[in-house]
């Protein structure tokens with residue numbers, strides 16, 4: 001097994017698009033790292049650069065103590081000692097399962113007897129020990145993906161690269177394979193780099209999660225750290241469906257720009273300077289309760305500043321996923337006790353908000369319509 005290090009890696013496509021910008025990432029030997037990020041953020045580009053299908057424009061990549069990419073030098077993928085599994089089960093239909101798994105060993109000229117043993121061992125690892133003679137066409141999606149995994153593992157890779165490897169599978173099969181994948185890779189002590197667009201999957205499997213945006217690393221952290229302390233408003237939005245809003249921070253707390261939201265100082269975390277800023281409110285930090293009376297605009301005249309209208313209310317195992325329209329602000333909350341109905345008026349209070357500094361260019365002056373929450 002081996003570590004993977006990227007130092008100042010930049011990749012610019014011939015079209016001029018920046019795929020990766022100044023990436024510094026060190027994956028320890030035996031670590032499971034998940035790459036997350038919005039569509040087009042550079043996840044696949046990063047994985048393919050580590051794999052050797054793309055050559056960085058600048059920077060260095062090391063696998064173990066070997067430099068595999070640096071200015072003017074790129075070791076081809078087949079010589080990097082990697083195993084790879086992609087979203088589409090790349091299993092050759094005209095070969096039986098055993099032959100599919102045997103392929104990397106035949107290609108590297110491993111002797112027949114050793115190949116037989118290793119194929120058997122790899123199929124046993126993924127729970128397909130009786131499937132060597134099966135025609136891939138007779139397998140389920142999950143079984144075909146296990147064949148792909150066995151073929152990646154048979155060559156005893158130093159690092160396993162997974163590109164949306166479970167994404168084409170339906171639940172609950174996907175859930176089962178997630179469990180198997182973690183058990184297997186931890187037992188083998190494999191270094192894993194796993195690209196996924198599934199936030200829960202990344203958080204569930206990884207020792208550390210990397211969030212990318214526009215080819216840049218936004219945050220590297222353990223799943224629990226990242227959930228509790230997202231490094232930017234973007235990470236909070238992307239990872240936790242946080243609501244973000246700009247405004248002014250002062251000793252009196254936060255006052256939103258053009259919105260009645262006020263958050264008391266004791267409920268603010270993060271950057272504590274005064275001036276223009278952005279806050280992120282996680283869904284679990286919004287508290288709602290049925291509004292008293294008819295709520296909202298009293299007889300069409302009095303505006304009740306901390307009341308909102310329920311736009312949607314989805315049932316969830318960990319609480320109801322509720323979206324509110326609060327004076328034009330779409331606010332997402334997770335309500336454990338109360339499942340409101342669409343159109344209902346509720347009172348809103350914010351238990352915690354995380355403050356982020358704003359770049360001066362995008363700072364906005366607040367229009368204050370204070371409401372004490």
Ligand SMILES: Nc1ncnc2c1ncn2[C@@H]1O[C@H](COP(=O)(O)OP(=O)(O)OP(=O)(O)O)[C@@H](O)[C@H]1O
Nearest residue numbers: 013015017018019038039040041042043044045046
């Ligand atoms: N071959 C290419 N030529 C030019 N630009 C490319 C190429 N491949 C990707 N890009 C661009 O590089 C950026 C990163 O793309 P990439 O496929 O790595 O994103 P991603 O995070 O994997 O996205 P998704 O989740 O949609 O698969 C995007 O702006 C994309 O349009």
